[in-house]
Amino acid sequence: LGANGKSGIELVKQGLERNYRVTAFVRDDKPLLEDSSLRKNQNLLIVRGSPTSQADVDRCVEGQDVVVNVIGARLMANDTTISSHSQVILNNAMKKHGVRRLIVVTSYGCLGLRNYLINTRRLFSRMFMTGILKDKVLQEDIIQRDSEFFDWTIVRPITLKDGEFSGRYLVSADELPKTSKIKVLSRKDLSHYILSIINRREEYKAIRSIAGRSKSMASCTSGTIHSHSSSSLTSNGLHAIGAGSSSRPKFAQAHERR
Numbered sequence: 001l002g003a004n005g006k007s008g009i010e011l012v013k014q015g016l017e018r019n020y021r022v023t024a025f026v027r028d029d030k031p032l033l034e035d036s037s038l039r040k041n042q043n044l045l046i047v048r049g050s051p052t053s054q055a056d057v058d059r060c061v062e063g064q065d066v067v068v069n070v071i072g073a074r075l076m077a078n079d080t081t082i083s084s085h086s087q088v089i090l091n092n093a094m095k096k097h098g099v100r101r102l103i104v105v106t107s108y109g110c111l112g113l114r115n116y117l118i119n120t121r122r123l124f125s126r127m128f129m130t131g132i133l134k135d136k137v138l139q140e141d142i143i144q145r146d147s148e149f150f151d152w153t154i155v156r157p158i159t160l161k162d163g164e165f166s167g168r169y170l171v172s173a174d175e176l177p178k179t180s181k182i183k184v185l186s187r188k189d190l191s192h193y194i195l196s197i198i199n200r201r202e203e204y205k206a207i208r209s210i211a212g213r214s215k216s217m218a219s220c221t222s223g224t225i226h227s228h229s230s231s232s233l234t235s236n237g238l239h240a241i242g243a244g245s246s247s248r249p250k251f252a253q254a255h256e257r258r
Contacts, residue, residue, distance in 0.1 A: 001025050001051055001057075001060075001067070001068070001069045001070065001071050001086065001090060002025075002026075002051070002069065002070040002071035002072065003024030003025060003026050003032065003046075003070075004024070004027070004028055004029070004030075004031040004032055005070060005071075005072065006160075006162065006187055007160065007187045007191065008024070008026075008070050009031060009032065009035070009038075010187045010188055010190075011068060011191045011194065012024050012032070012038065012044065013037075013038070013191075014188075014191045014192065014195055015195065016041050016043055016044060018195070019043065021045070022043060022044050022045070023045045023046075023047055023064060024044060024045070024046045024047065025049060025051070025056075025057070025060045026046065026047070026048060026049075027048065027049070027050060027051075028048075029046045029048055032044075032046055047059070047060045051071055051082070051085075051086035051089060051090070052082070052086055052089055053089070054089050054092060054093070057086075057089050057090055057092075057093045058092075058093045058096060058097070060093075061090070061093040061094055061096075061097050061099055062093075062097045063097070064097075064099050065099070065101065066099075066101040066102075066103070066198055067090065067094060067099060067101070067102050067103070068102075068103045068104075068105075068194060069086075069087065069090060069102070069103070069104045069105065070104075070105045071083055071086050072105070072132075072136075080131035080132050080134075080135050081135050082135070083106075083132075083135045083136055083138075083139040084135050084136075084138040084139045084142060087104070087139045087142045087143060091142065091143070091146050091150075094149070094150065095146070095149050100149070100150055100151045101150075101151050101198065102143070102150045102151065102152040102153070103152070103153045103194055103197070103198070104139070104140075104143055104152065104153070104154050104155070105155045105156075105157065105190070105194070106136040106137075106139060106140055106154055106155070106156050107132075107133060107136050107156055107157070108156045108157060108159075108176070108209050108210075108211070109133045109136070110133060110136050110137050110140060110156055111156060111174075111175060111209060112175075140154055140207070147205060151201075151204040151205065152204070152205060153197060153203045153204065153205075153208065154206070154207040154208070155190075155193070155194060155208055155210060156207065156208065156209045156210065157185050157209075157210050157211070158176065158182070158184060158185050158209075158210065158211040158212070159184045159185070160185055160186070160187055160190060161184045161185070161186055161187070162186070162187060163186035163187075163188065164186065164188060165186065165188035165189060165192060166186065166188075166189055166212065167189065167192065168189070168212065168213050168214075169185060169189050169192075169193060169210055169211060169212050169213055170182065170210065170211050170212075170213045171193065171208050171209070171210050172208070172209045172210075173206065173207070173208065173209075174209070175209065176209050176211050181213055181214045182211045182212070182213060183211065183212035183213060183214055184211070184212055185210060185211055185212040186212065189212060190210065193210055
C-alpha cells in the first residue's frame with residue numbers, strides 16, 4: 001500500500017530484483033509507469049484504487065502472502081487521518097482473506113512524540129506533524145488491537161532521505177542510542193531491512209526502531225553489534241546491521257508508500 005511514494009517505489013524495485021511477484025496498490029500509477037524498468041517487468045502488477053475503499057483494498061489483498069503498508073500523510077495534506085483510516089480497511093481485508101504477514105512503517109516520532117516535535121524548527125511544521133504523528137500512534141494501536149490475526153512488525157524509521165544503499169543501520173526494540181554515530185536513514189536501507197525480515201519469526205509481533213549508522217560505529221554502549229546475518233537482538237534490544245560486501249543485495253515482496 002502506497003507504492004507510488006519514494007519508499008514504496010524503492011520497495012517495489014528491490015522486491016522485483018528478488019524475483020518476487022509484486023502487487024503495487026496506488027491511487028496514481030504515473031510515478032511507477034514513468035520508470036521503464038518497472039513498466040516492462042512482468043512480475044509487477046499495478047492495481048489502482050483508494051486505500052480507504054474496502055472493495056478496492058479487498059481486491060488487492062486477496063491471494064497475497066505479505067502486505068507492506070507504507071502509506072503516510074504528506075506534510076501539508078488536509079487529511080491527517082489517512083494512516084489510521086486505511087489501516088482499519090487493510091485489517092478488515094487481511095482478516096477476510098486470511099493474510100497474516102503484515103509490515104507497517106510508522107515513525108520513530110511515535111516513541112516520543114513530544115521530544116520529536118522539539119526538533120522540528122518551524123511552528124507550522126510542528127502543528128501539521130503533531131496531527132500526522134498522533135494518527136501514526138493510532139495506527140499502531142489499531143494493528144496491535146487485531147494482533148491475534150496477524151504476524152505483524154511495526155517499523156519506526158528515523159528521518160528518511162534519498163541516497164545510496166549502505167547496508168549499515170541500527171535496529172532497536174526501544175529507543176535508539178543518543179550518539180553522533182546515528183545518521184538519517186536512506187530509503188534504500190529501509191527497504192533492505194523491511195524485505196529482509198519478511199520471514200523472520202522473531203520479528204513477528206514486534207516494534208523496531210531503525211536509523212542509519214556511520215562507518216566508524218563498530219560498537220555501541222547500548223548493545224552489541226551483530227553482523228547482517230544475525231537476526232537476534234541483544235538483551236537490551238539493540239543490534240546493528242552491516243552489509244557483508246559492497247554490492248547491493250536483491251530483495252523481496254511489497255505493497256507501499258511514503
